[in-house]
Amino acid sequence: MLVKTYGAAVFGVDAKVITVEVNVSFGINFYLVGLPDSAVKESQQRIESAIKTNDYKWPGKKIVVNMAPADIRKEGSAYDLTIAMAILAATEQIEAPQIADFMIMGELSLDGSILPIKGALPISIQARKEGFKGLIVPKQNAREAAVVNDLKVYGVSHLNEVIDLLTGQPSIEPTIVHTRDEFFANSGVFNFDFADVKGQENVKRALEIAAAGGHNIILIGPPGAGKTMLAKRFPSILPPLSLQEALETTKIHSVAGKIDKGTSLLTVRPFRSPHHTISDVALVGGGAFPQPGEISLAHNGVLFLDELPEFQRTVLEVMRQPLEERKVSISRARFAVDYPASFMLVASMNPCPCGYYNHPDKECVCSPGVVQKYLNKISGPLLDRIDIHLEVIPVPFDKLNEQSEGERSEVIRERVIKARMIQIERFGEQSETHANAQMQPKQIQQYCQLDKPSQNLVKTAMERLGLSARAYDRILKVSRTIADLEASEHIQHLHVAEAIQYRSLDRESWAS
Numbered sequence: 305m306l307v308k309t310y311g312a313a314v315f316g317v318d319a320k321v322i323t324v325e326v327n328v329s330f331g332i333n334f335y336l337v338g339l340p341d342s343a344v345k346e347s348q349q350r351i352e353s354a355i356k357t358n359d360y361k362w363p364g365k366k367i368v369v370n371m372a373p374a375d376i377r378k379e380g381s382a383y384d385l386t387i388a389m390a391i392l393a394a395t396e397q398i399e400a401p402q403i404a405d406f407m408i409m410g411e412l413s414l415d416g417s418i419l420p421i422k423g424a425l426p427i428s429i430q431a432r433k434e435g436f437k438g439l440i441v442p443k444q445n446a447r448e449a450a451v452v453n454d455l456k457v458y459g460v461s462h463l464n465e466v467i468d469l470l471t472g473q474p475s476i477e478p479t480i481v482h483t484r485d486e487f488f489a490n491s492g493v494f495n496f497d498f499a500d501v502k503g504q505e506n507v508k509r510a511l512e513i514a515a516a517g518g519h520n521i522i523l524i525g526p527p528g529a530g531k532t533m534l535a536k537r538f539p540s541i542l543p544p545l546s547l548q549e550a551l552e553t554t555k556i557h558s559v560a561g562k563i564d565k566g567t568s569l570l571t572v573r574p575f576r577s578p579h580h581t582i583s584d585v586a587l588v589g590g591g592a593f594p595q596p597g598e599i600s601l602a603h604n605g606v607l608f609l610d611e612l613p614e615f616q617r618t619v620l621e622v623m624r625q626p627l628e629e630r631k632v633s634i635s636r637a638r639f640a641v642d643y644p645a646s647f648m649l650v651a652s653m654n655p656c657p658c659g660y661y662n663h664p665d666k667e668c669v670c671s672p673g674v675v676q677k678y679l680n681k682i683s684g685p686l687l688d689r690i691d692i693h694l695e696v697i698p699v700p701f702d703k704l705n706e707q708s709e710g711e712r713s714e715v716i717r718e719r720v721i722k723a724r725m726i727q728i729e730r731f732g733e734q735s736e737t738h739a740n741a742q743m744q745p746k747q748i749q750q751y752c753q754l755d756k757p758s759q760n761l762v763k764t765a766m767e768r769l770g771l772s773a774r775a776y777d778r779i780l781k782v783s784r785t786i787a788d789l790e791a792s793e794h795i796q797h798l799h800v801a802e803a804i805q806y807r808s809l810d811r812e813s814w815a816s
Contacts, residue, residue, distance in 0.1 A: 588623070
C-alpha cells in the first residue's frame with residue numbers, strides 16, 4: 305500500500321515542502337531514497353524501536369521510502385515522525401484518512417518520545433502557504449510555530465499522541481499564541497540600563513547618535529574604562545522591534561536552533577558578542593550544510609566585537625561586503641542561499657598592546673611603532689565602514705563615587721525614536737534606506753547640504769587634523785543624524801563640529 309505524508313526542509317531562512325512516499329509490498333528489506341544524509345538514513349533504527357516499544361508491529365516486508373523532490377539533500381533527524389506515521393498508515397495499523405492534511409515533523413526517541421527540531425517557524429509559514437489544515441511539531445517548538453495565524457499547530461510529546469490525533473481521537477488541543485499581545489507585552493524589557501553607568505557622558509552621547517542614525521561605532525580606550533559595559537547597554541536605547549522585524553529575527557534564530565524552549569517570538573533586538581577566536585565561516589555563516597552565522601543572528605540588532613584587533617584579519621575582512629549589502633550570500637556547487645545581515649556593528653579595542661597609550665595617569669610601555677602596528681591590524685576598508693570613532697577615557701573616582709543615578713535608557717530611547725521617525729518620513733516607508741547610515745551618495749548630496757560656515761569648518765578640519773577623504777561622507781551622515789536629534793531641518797555648523805570629533809582614527813596624528 306502506498307501512503308504519502310508531508311514534511312519540510314529548510315534552505316536559508318525559508319522552507320520547502322518534502323513529500324514522504326512509503327510503499328509496503330512483498331519482499332524484505334528497508335530502502336530509503338531521495339538524497340538523505342546520514343542522520344536521515346539512521347532513522348530506521350529509531351523508527352523501528354519507537355514503533356515496537358508502543359505495541360505496533362514492524363512490517364516484515366519490503367519498505368520503500370522516497371523523499372521528494374529527490375534532487376534536494378535532506379538533512380537532520382526531523383523526518384523521523386513523518387516516516388513513522390507513513391509506515392503505520394501504509395501497513396494499515398492505523399486508519400488516518402486525513403493524514404495528508406497535516407505537515408508532520410519531529411525526531412523520535414527509542415521509546416516514542418518526540419524531541420525538538422530546528423526551523424519550526426519557517427516550516428509553519430510554509431505549511432500555511434501550502435494550505436495544510438494543521439502542523440504537528442514537538443511540544444517544545446509549538447509556541448514558536450503557533451506565531452503563524454490561520455494554521456492549527458499541535459505540540460506533541462509522544463508518538464501515541466500523534467496517532468490519536470490522526471485517527472480522530474485527539475488527546476491534545478491546538479496551541480494558541482496571541483502574537484500581537486505577547487509581542488507588545490514583552491517588548492522593551494532589558495536587563496541592562498544606561499542609568500548604571502557612572503560618568504562617560506560623551507560616550508553616551510556618541511552611542512545615542514549611533515542609535516539614532518544606525519551608525520557603526522568603535523570605542524578605543526584603556527582596560528576598565530567601561531567600553532564593554534556601555535556596549536551591552538546599547539540595545540536598550542535602540543528603537544523597539546516592529547512586529548515584522550521580530551518575525552524576521554525569530555525566523556533566523558529558529559533556523560539556527562537558538563530559540564529558548566517555550567519562546568514564541570523574539571521581542572528585543574538581538575545582541576551577539578562572539579569571542580575573538582571565531583572563524584570566518586562561524587561569523588558570516590556557511591559550512592558544508594549552510595547555517596546562519598553571527599552576523600545573521602545579529603540581524604535587526606547589534607554585533608559587538610570586543611578587542612577588535614585580536615580577531616583574525618581574514619575574519620574581519622569577510623564582514624566588508626555584508627556591512628554594505630546588509631545580506632550575505634552562501635554559494636555552493638548545487639545551490640545558493642541568502643541570509644539577511646542588517647546589523648549595527650559596535651566594536652571596542654585597546655589603543656595599544658599594553659592598553660595605556662594616551663592614558664591620563666599610566667604610562668604606555670609599548671616601543672615606538674608598536675601602537676601603529678597594532679592599529680594596522682584593522683584594515684582601512686573596514687574602518688571606512690565605521691562612522692563613529694571615539695576615545696574612551698577612564699572615569700575619575702569622584703564620578704564613580706557619586707550616588708546619583710544617570711539618565712535612564714528609556715529617556716534616551718525616546719529621543720532616538722523621534723529621530724528615527726524623522727528619517728522614515730524623509731526616505732519614505734517603501735525605501736530601502738531606513739536610517740542615515742544607509743544613505744547612498746545621491747541621498748547624501750540631497751539631504752546633507754552644508755551652508756558656507758559648515759563647509760569652511762569641514763575644510764579646515766580636514767586640512768589641520770589630517771582627516772582622510774573617506775571621512776568626509778561619514779561626517780556628513782553623522783551631522784545629519786545630530787541635526788535630526790535636535791529636530792533641525794538643516795545641518796548647522798555646530799552639528800558638523802560635533803561630527804568631526806568622532807573621527808579619531810582618521811587623524812594623521814593618531815598613534816604617531
